[in-house]
Amino acid sequence: xxxxxxxxxxxxxxxxxxxxxxxxxxxxxxxxxxxxxxxxxxxxxxxxxxxxxxxxxxxxxxxxxxxxxxxxxxxxxxxxxxxxxxxxxxxxxxxxxxxxxxxxxxxxxxxxxxxxxxxxxxxxxxxxxxxxxxxxxxxxxxxxxxxxxxxxxxxxxxxxxxxxxxxxxxxxxxxxxxxxxxxxxxxxxxxxxxxxxxxxxxxxxxxxxxxxxxxxxxxxxxxxxxxxxxxxxxxxxxxxxxxxxxxxxxxxxxxxxxxxxxxxxxxxxxxxxx
Numbered sequence: 479x480x481x482x483x484x485x486x487x488x489x490x491x492x493x494x495x496x497x498x499x500x501x502x503x504x505x506x507x508x509x510x511x512x513x514x515x516x517x518x519x520x521x522x523x524x525x526x527x528x529x530x531x532x533x534x535x536x537x538x539x540x541x542x543x544x545x546x547x548x549x550x551x552x553x554x555x556x557x558x559x560x561x562x563x564x565x566x567x568x569x570x571x572x573x574x575x576x577x578x579x580x581x582x583x584x585x586x587x588x589x590x591x592x593x594x595x596x597x598x599x600x601x602x603x604x605x606x607x608x609x610x611x612x613x614x615x616x617x618x619x620x621x622x623x624x625x626x627x628x629x630x631x632x633x634x635x636x637x638x639x640x641x642x643x644x645x646x647x648x649x650x651x652x653x654x655x656x657x658x659x660x661x662x663x664x665x666x667x668x669x670x671x672x673x674x675x676x677x678x679x680x681x682x683x684x685x686x687x688x689x690x691x692x693x694x695x696x697x698x699x700x701x702x703x704x705x706x707x708x709x710x711x712x713x714x715x716x717x718x719x720x721x722x723x724x725x726x727x728x729x730x731x732x733x734x735x736x737x738x739x740x741x742x743x744x745x746x747x748x749x750x751x752x
Contacts, residue, residue, distance in 0.1 A: 492522040494560055495713040497706060498553065498579060499568030499592075500529035500541070500601060506745040507533075507699030508568060514748035515706035519728065521713050524562055526552035529571040529601070535698040536742030538599035546574035553582055561585075564713035566705045567614070568592050573605035576614055586619035586655070588712070590705035591627050596698065596743070607631070616653030620718060622705045623649070628659050646679035656680045656718055660704060674730075678722055687723065689730045697736045697744040704729045727752055 497512035505511065509525045516523035528549050532540040556562070565585055569592040570576050579587075591610055592601050602610065611631060615621060621631075625642070629635060632648035646657040657679045674692070678685040707725035716724065735750035 493520075493713040493715075494524055494562045494564075495521045495706070495709045496524040496526065496553070496556065496562035496565045496584075497568065497709075498526045498528060498549070498565065498570070498587075499590075499702070500531045500571065501527055502531060502533055502699070504534045504698075504739070504745070506535050506697075506743075507702045511699040511702045511746070511748065512566065512568070512706040515703050515728075516710050518749050519707060519710040519714070521563075521710040524556045524560075526556070528575050529569055531569070531601075533595065533597075533599075534742055535739065535745055537597045538595045538601075541571070541599065541601065543571035543575065546572065546578040549575050550578040550582060553579070553584070557582075557584070562713070564588070564709040566590060566709035568702055568705065569601035570606060570610070571601065572603055573609040576602075576606050576609040580609075580613035580617060586617055587614070588705050588709045589614055589618040589621040589654070590701055591621060591623050591631060592701070593627050593630060611652055615649065618654040618656075619712070620656040620658055620708065620722070621649055621654040622658045622660050622701065622708070624660055624701060628657075642677055643679070643684060646677060646684070650679060650681050658708075658722055660701060676726060678719070680719070685719070687726050689726060692730070692733050694736070694744060697733055697746050698742070699746060700729060700733060703732060703746055703748065 500508045502508035513523040530542045565587040568590050628645040632645040634645045649657045659677045676687040707728045708721050711721035731750045731752040732746040735747035736744040
C-alpha cells in the first residue's frame with residue numbers, strides 16, 4: 479500500500495529535469511544519455527536539442543547546430559507548461575545558443591562545459607567558449623569540467639593538485655557557485671593508481687570525492703551522465719553536496735556495468751543497480 483501511494487504521488491507530482499544539449503544517435507551521450515539518466519533516477523525528463531550530431535561511441539562525423547531561436551523556443555514552450563525543477567546543459571554548439579539560454583528565466587543550471595568530443599571534434603565554437611564564461615558561468619549552480627575543460631576555461635595549465643585547485647577557484651571567481659573538476663584527474667595516475675578522484679569546490683571549501691578506479695579507460699558519455707545525475711538529484715530536492723556524491727555513486731555503478739556495442743568505446747549501463 480505504501481509503495482502504491484508513493485508511485486501515485488510521483489505520477490501526480492513528478493519532479494522534472496531539463497537537459498539542454500546535443501543529440502547522440504547511438505544513445506551513449508548527449509540528450510539520449512541524459513534522458514536515460516533522468517529515468518533511471520525517477521525524474522521526468524524534458525529535453526531541448528542544441529545540435530544534431532552524427533556520431534557513435536568512437537567518432538563524430540558531422541555537427542549541425544540548431545538555430546538559437548529554435549533552442550530558446552523549445553525551452554520556453556516546455557517551461558510554459560511546467561517549469562523544470564533542475565537543468566543541465568551539455569554541448570551548446572554556438573555563442574548564439576549560449577546567449578539565448580542565458581537570457582531565459584530558468585533555475586540555476588548544472589553546466590557541463592562540453593568543448594570537444596572525446597574524439598576531438600569541436601562541440602562549442604571559440605566564441606561560444608567566451609560566451610559560456612561571460613554569460614553562463616555566472617548563472618551556474620555548479621560547473622562540471624574535466625581537466626582539459628578546466629584548463630581551457632580557467633587559462634591555467636598543469637595537472638597537479640595545486641593547479642587543479644587554482645582552476646576551480648578561477649571558475650568560482652568567474653561566477654559559478656560551485657565547481658566539480660571531474661574524471662579522476664586530481665594528480666597523476668602514478669600518484670593515485672587505484673582511485674578516481676574528483677574535486678568539489680563550493681566557493682569556500684574543497685572536498686575530494688574518491689572511488690575505486692575502474693579499468694578499461696572510461697566510457698563514452700560518462701560526463702553527460704554525471705551532470706545529468708547531479709541535475710536529477712537536485713530536482714528531487716537534494717542539497718548540492720549530496721547530489722554530487724550520489725551522482726558519482728550512480729556513474730561509478732553505470733561504468734562498472736559498461737559494455738561495448740561494437741568496436742568503439744564502452745557505453746554506460748544507465749540502469750545498473752547502485
